Amino acid sequence: MSTVAEVFIDRATLAKLEPLSSLSQGSIDKLLPICQVNAVPRGNDLLTQGNWSGRVVYLVRGELKLDYPYQDAHHIVMVVVGGSGRGLLPVWSSESPVSAAHRANANLPALQPVHMQAITDCQVVSIDEATMDLVVT
Numbered sequence: 001m002s003t004v005a006e007v008f009i010d011r012a013t014l015a016k017l018e019p020l021s022s023l024s025q026g027s028i029d030k031l032l033p034i035c036q037v038n039a040v041p042r043g044n045d046l047l048t049q050g051n052w053s054g055r056v057v058y059l060v061r062g063e064l065k066l067d068y069p070y071q072d073a074h075h076i077v078m079v080v081v082g083g084s085g086r087g088l089l090p091v092w093s094s095e096s097p098v099s100a101a102h103r104a105n106a107n108l109p110a111l112q113p114v115h116m117q118a119i120t121d122c123q124v125v126s127i128d129e130a131t132m133d134l135v136v137t
Contacts, residue, residue, distance in 0.1 A: 009035050009060065009125045017058050017125075018088050019136050027135050036126045040064075046092070046116035046124065055126040057092035059083075062122030064091060067115040075114075082122065091116060093129060 014020060014035065015028050023031075036055075040046050046057070046064065059082040068076040080086045092112065 009037055013060055013083070014125070016083070016088055017060075018090075020132075021088075023136065030135055031127060031132065034128055034131055038124050038126065040118045040122040040124060042118050042121050044118050046118065046122075047113070052092050052126065054094065054129050055092070056090045056129045056132050057124050057126045058089075059087050059091050060123050060125050063119040064122060065115070065117045065119055066091060066113040067117075068113050079119065091124070092126075 009032070011025070011028055011032060014031060015023070015025075020028065020031070038049070040049055040062070046052075059080055061082045063082070064080050066078050066080055068078075070076050078086070080091060
């Protein structure tokens, strides 16, 4: 099981993530206390590390291999590096209007990944999705 780290995410890291990068410093400050930081050890599947329902999850450190189901039993596999490029978008969220728009912008299928294996030791930050949607919209 992933563990809640003894550290908190800093404002600068949180402000880089999408769609949070467009928020004011005051809005970022509202989200900071509700962020949960978790460690995912190398080789573990993030999806087996806890219940992520109702949470938006970002990879902020490390590398994850995301495995998405596609048409006719095919899969789309991508590697995401925390803190840059695709790593600035959520790796997990339900299909709220905000997250659905960002998934579409990343050219990802509408389905959630079925596996998210840590290639390296990883750190993820999760935020309650309903609260995040209220702050973002």
